[in-house]
Amino acid sequence: MRTRCSHVLLWVKDIHQAVRDFRQLGFTVDYATKKQNAQHAHIWFREGAIIELLTSPSNAHYFKWLIDIFAGLGAGRRMIRWSQEGEGFCDVALVSEDFDNDLSTLQQSGIQMGRVVPWRRTxxxxxxxRFRFIYPRSERLPFMVSPYNPSQHPDETNHENGATGLHKVHMDVSAQDWQAVRQLTAADPTFNLKHGAITKVTGVEINGLKEDLDPNLLHSGKVNRANFV
Incomplete structure (x- = not known):
């Protein structure tokens, strides 16, 4: 496996309010698509993994079967969970430079996967x-994406608060998910895993932050200065 952390997803009720709040915290935040229809926004860093703010319909449970048809079994449960659990970190994506071979390795190891979904974004x-993504059938496991083609990474990434990069992604991992999560993330030292009741992202550390961030503006995401979690 040659996967590494691509982005940590932070679910928010109102994407525009979240963008305003994170900008107030000193982050440069870019909408992934045109603002009026946006459901995703990115906090890019000089290199490495990023934070993605996203929202999704609160009534996703009505479309579970359509989501499963589109992205495979487990995808519906995953998207429903994002909104039902409320604001905060909801998922994590791994990018693979060798998407097809890594997918084959996962399947051979017994990790059940959904469907490969080709996607375009303007x-x-x-x-x-363009990029591709695939969700494991177990909705708590990290999912896999291909690199963006062409790359979306800005030529310059500067944040008023001094942030330079995502230093650590902290995760609780349940006993039944431990082996699979270790396999998925073992090559990337960004991840700090510990045993927990359920598999979830519990917080992140960011390099370069000049001061602690106001938790009232973080939409229940635990974001701290590196080495301060």
Missing amino acids: KPDGQKT
């Missing part, structure tokens, strides 16, 4: 990018 400036 940025606010009109640039189009």
